[in-house]
Amino acid sequence: MKSTVAAIALAFSVFVGLPTTSFAGSEDIVVEDAWARASIGINRPGAAYMTLRNTGTDPVTLVELETPLAMMPDIHETKTDANGVSSMGPVGEITIPAGESVALEPGGMHAMLMRLQTKMVEGETFPLRLNFADGGTLTVDVPILGIAARGPEG
Amino acid sequence: MSRRNLFTYGAAVTVALALALFIGWWRVDGPGAPEPVAQRPLPLTQMEFQMTDQGGETVGPASLLGNPSMVFFGFTYCPDVCPTTLSDISGWLDDLGEAVAEMNVVFITVDPERDTVDAMAEYVSYFHPAIQGWSGTLEETARAAEGFRASYEKVATDGDYTMNHTASVFLFDAEGQFASIIDYHEPREFAAPKIRRVLARAEEETS
Ligand SMILES: [Cu+2]
Numbered sequence: 414m415k416s417t418v419a420a421i422a423l424a425f426s427v428f429v430g431l432p433t434t435s436f437a438g439s440e441d442i443v444v445e446d447a448w449a450r451a452s453i454g455i456n457r458p459g460a461a462y463m464t465l466r467n468t469g470t471d472p473v474t475l476v477e478l479e480t481p482l483a484m485m486p487d488i489h490e491t492k493t494d495a496n497g498v499s500s501m502g503p504v505g506e507i508t509i510p511a512g513e514s515v516a517l518e519p520g521g522m523h524a525m526l527m528r529l530q531t532k533m534v535e536g537e538t539f540p541l542r543l544n545f546a547d548g549g550t551l552t553v554d555v556p557i558l559g560i561a562a563r564g565p566e567g
Numbered sequence: 568m569s570r571r572n573l574f575t576y577g578a579a580v581t582v583a584l585a586l587a588l589f590i591g592w593w594r595v596d597g598p599g600a601p602e603p604v605a606q607r608p609l610p611l612t613q614m615e616f617q618m619t620d621q622g623g624e625t626v627g628p629a630s631l632l633g634n635p636s637m638v639f640f641g642f643t644y645c646p647d648v649c650p651t652t653l654s655d656i657s658g659w660l661d662d663l664g665e666a667v668a669e670m671n672v673v674f675i676t677v678d679p680e681r682d683t684v685d686a687m688a689e690y691v692s693y694f695h696p697a698i699q700g701w702s703g704t705l706e707e708t709a710r711a712a713e714g715f716r717a718s719y720e721k722v723a724t725d726g727d728y729t730m731n732h733t734a735s736v737f738l739f740d741a742e743g744q745f746a747s748i749i750d751y752h753e754p755r756e757f758a759a760p761k762i763r764r765v766l767a768r769a770e771e772e773t774s
Contacts, residue, residue: 450650453643453689460646485725491647493734493752498718499648500731519651520751526646527727560693563654 439549441469442509446565447541447555449526452533459483459526459533461541461555462517462565467509474508474546482539484528491520501525506546519563533557606716611636611743614714618675618703621688626701628714632743635765636671639736640717642678643690648734648751656736657695659759666766667697675701677719677732679708738762741769 447463459482467473478486490504504522509515517523524541526533533539538554545551558567608614614628631638637656641649653674660667674691676682679702682690687700703711712719717733734751738761746765749758 450646453693457644458646460650489647493648493750496718497733497735497748497750498731499734499751500722501647501729519647523647527725560650561654561657563651563658 438469438471438473438547439545439551441467441471442473442543442545442551443468444543444551444553447553448562448565449524449533449539449555449557450562451535451557451560452529453560455529455532457529459529460489461524461526462519463524463553463555464514464516464518465507465509465543466514467511470511472508472510474506475543476506476546477544478524479542479544480526480539482530482533482541483526484530486541487525487527488517488522489525490522493520535559607748608715608717608737608739608745610745611714611739614711616703616707616710616714618701618707618711619684621684621691621700623684626699628743631671631673631739633741634669634671635741635746635769636673636739636743637736637762638671638673638675638715638739639734640675640677640712640715640719640732641734642676642730642732643682643686644678645730652734652736652751653691653694653698655758656698659762660695660697662759663762663766666763669769670697670762670766671699672697673699673701675703675708675711677708677712677717678721678730679703679705738765740765 443466445464445466449459449461452459465475478488480486488504488507489501491499491501493499507515535557538556541553541555543551543553611628611631617625617627620626639652641652656672676687682702684702687702691698691700715737719730719732722729722731736749738747740746747761749761
């Protein structure tokens with residue numbers, strides 16, 4: 414009996430994007446098209462991308478990222494000014510309005526993965542936990558694509 | 568002129584003057600001011616800098632003459648803009664097929680302290696084989712950026728640093744004249760026609 418429960422729990426834990434706890438608001442978040450690029454070693458920061466879709470009727474705010482892959486994950490945004498100079502920096506929180514989507518995509522926002530603990534290997538995945546303002550969390554299994562990947566399809 | 572007329576005249580002049588000043592402000596400093604426009608790069612023939620390519624060869628702007636060129640700045644510790652630019656360029660090069668055999672495609676690092684020749688060689692090996700990676704001393708990097716009218720800046724992050732840098736792709740013809748620019752924020756489907764135009768021009772000149 415115990416092992417059956419454990420097996421079920423395990424089966425559930427591998428579901429991508431299943432909220433671990435039930436919270437009004439953040440439980441309505443669906444994560445789509447998550448992907449990241451492979452890294453060269455562990456000295457360079459990595460980046461992950463995804464679309465956060467809010468299927469609920471209340472705005473939901475993403476406040477923090479956590480992953481065993483990187484000591485300092487953070488939500489970053491790349492900006493390019495009128496002179497064509499690009500810079501990137503932390504954006505703090507992201508609010509996903511009710512019924513809308515927010516995309517983390519190249520040249521816009523990304524999950525910045527600073528201080529990698531392990532190399533990001535093409536073909537593997539890593540868990541990325543999203544912590545929301547209402548206390549809810551969502552763990553996404555992010556597939557690692559090639560270094561030259563352009564989008565979730567490679 | 569009666570006193571009353573003189574007064575009206577004076578008031579009209581004051582209003583006209585104020586209006587002129589306002590228009591002047593609007594167009595120069597106010598909301599009507601033109602967007603700052605990045606300066607165009609110098610012709611390659613007027614640039615002077617020396618770097619090392621991914622194969623250990625000494626290279627410079629003169630190495631690019633004779634074929635059209637595509638040059639851009641970045642650094643390999645850049646997680647977002649640089650791999651995206653390199654992937655985009657790899658995609659355009661794939662689309663252009665055989666035509667790109669006669670094109671120089673150069674990625675110049677703005678972070679030579681971390682991007683050694685070996686680091687650049689490994690990095691570019693993951694992208695289209697036509698893409699070269701050039702690395703120079705800090706001084707030569709500054710000279711290169713100046714020639715391209717590109718800018719870069721080291722920015723400290725928690726115990727580390729990142730680089731702000733010009734993310735545009737510069738296109739030059741076979742004589743080294745600046746031909747066109749592909750901005751990072753412009754729709755990417757405009758890029759291939761720009762490259763094709765530079766390649767077509769090079770073909771006309773040689774035939
Ligand atoms: Cu970042």
